Amino acid sequence: MNPARRATATAVVLAAAGALLSAVAPTASAAVTCASPTYQRQFFANTAFSGAPKKTDCDAAVAEKWGTGAPATGLPKDNFGVRWTVTRDFGSGGPFALPVTAQDGIRVYLDGSRKVDLWKNVSTTQKKTVNVTVPAGRHTLRVDFVNWTGAADVSFAYTPRTTPDVDKVKPLVPAGASVSYDPATGRARVSWAKNKEMDLAGYRVYRRTGDSPFKAVPLATTTATSYTDTTLPVTGETFSYEVRAYDKAGNESAGTADKSVTTADRTAPGAPSGLKVADASEQNGLRLDWSPVPGAASYRVYRAPDATGTYTLLGGAAEASYRDATATVGTAYAYRVTAVDAAGNESARSAALTGTRRDDTPPPAVTGLKATPTEDGFELTWDRNPAPDLLRYTVYAGELLSDGEESVCYASETAWLNPDTTTYRHTTVPDGEQRCFFVDAVDVSGNSLYRLNREANVVVATELGTPTEEPGIEPAPGGTGA
The missing domain is CATH 2.60.120.260 (Galactose-binding domain-like)
Known part of the structure; x- marks a missing residue:
């Protein structure tokens, strides 16, 4: 008093x-x-x-x-x-x-x-x-x-009176609920005004992701009028909070209006998998493909001289594929790929995979081919092919067929010769028989001008006679062994 x-x-x-x-x-x-x-x-x-x-x-x-x-x-x-x-x-x-x-x-x-x-x-x-x-x-x-x-x-x-059998009155919904988010710490602070009930026991804070429902178990229980959430994942997702008051009889109020925050995104997507490297000579390079990564906005491609070497950034891709137009023919390269999300987070690198750009350029056509009849066949000679990656010569021999307007050499493979060989003796030809010949150059990648476009320099000769050279004669387009 x-x-x-x-x-x-x-x-x-x-x-x-x-x-x-x-x-x-x-x-x-x-x-x-x-x-x-x-x-x-x-x-x-x-x-x-x-x-x-x-x-x-x-x-x-x-x-x-x-x-x-x-x-x-x-x-x-x-x-x-x-x-x-x-x-x-x-x-x-x-x-x-x-x-x-x-x-x-x-x-x-x-x-x-x-x-x-x-x-x-x-x-x-x-x-x-x-x-x-x-x-x-x-x-x-x-x-x-x-x-x-x-x-x-x-x-x-x-x-x-706070016994559950007497008190059936729920507390009022907490007023003034708000939420703030600190992207530097990744924490959200939820606050609200104090309830007026004399039998108030405390508050329960609930959290949900996106449109999913609130869980039955609260995120936190407190007697204060604020709560700092330190458990938010930094994934760029949106999280919503609501606060409910509860009294000593166990009555719980309805929830406040949702208060939402969008977290900072510092979580990288998963590393790409399923990397494949294939030759794409028709596109002038090597083509890389991999499985799309959920959440990836783009990809980065890294290249090294070998799988254990130092990788440098080669380029970026919006889709799950990339063409390396800088790959040198016949050179092996190792590749690894990463995924990048919209926030700029980069994943770990994929497993390394090695690829080599194939040589799709055939050697030039064989020139200087001559067929000289002998007592038992023909002696073939030709100029040395200048291709630096020459693997062999393939000799084709066949018969010349004509429809009165056009002559075609229907020939098949007769011999494979080493790249330092420029002569070949074709025997077991009956006297007086006519034959047509051409020689195709093949490189170490299997490229051949004849296989590519069915073109070759054809010569025709008759056994025990003087050979004649007819450059206008074409090999048959569907000859065996071609």
């Missing part, structure tokens, strides 16, 4: 009928404002609570044992009244107990409606507890106490 305020008086001088009259006008104590849930307490020098209170102060609780003395300076020890008033927000409301003790009389009002009435002069303390349901929101409690004679004591409380 706060000490009583000292009353002040003002001297007033009045002029009446030519005489001076002196009077003293008492004033009430200054207005007192008490912050909820502190009571405003008023002392009256009567039991009717009439007139101006003798004293007004703030009181944290209704709990007094004045005994037979006066409750405050300037008040009588009998026939006085004390009134406590408080207005507060009860949140969602619910069942409350109003326990009182008093000697002498006590009355309790909720929003002006009397809930407790023990209004009589007693010689011992009387007690009573009344159960009430307080609606949601702001309400005013008023306690009137009077002492007629004898000892004076009074107590009052309003306490929520």
